[in-house]
Amino acid sequence: MINNLLNVLINILPIIVEKVSWDGDTLIIAGDGWSFSTLSAWRVINRGTIQFACWDKNINESVNELSGLSIVSVAAQGLNIGVDPVFELSDGRLLEVFSTDTVEPWTLRLPDGKVYVGGS
Secondary structure, eight states, rough: OHOOOHHHHHHTTTEEOEEEEEEOOOEEEEEETEEEEEEEEEEEEEETTTEEETTTTTTTHHHHGTTTOOEEEEEOOOOOOOSSSEEETTTSSSSEOOOOSSOEEEEEETTOOOOEEETT
16 A cells, blocks of 8 residues: 555655644644645654654654654555555654554655555
8 A cells, every 4th residue: 555655755765854743633744845744643763662652741842853854764564554654764763653544544745746645
């Protein structure tokens, strides 16, 4: 499912994360001409340890750490079903997404105007 997106991203990465927001429901990361949003659960890991996750206390401070980093690679999350992305950031951390909605768990808009939706 996510393989088409991964093939497209190989040609445009790295992309800079200029804005990050989390309102308790929606995570949005965005840069020049692109954006990723999800209503699903997510976490940031570093060397196999969870650094912070979506419903942690003081999450707004933590999520702001992602601004200014670049997404350097993207992989499919999980071995059994390739629906969700894992974003590798320029500082080595990983942003993992876990679908919690079967209709539209995440949306990625690219600079060329193409839109990719999780689960489709």
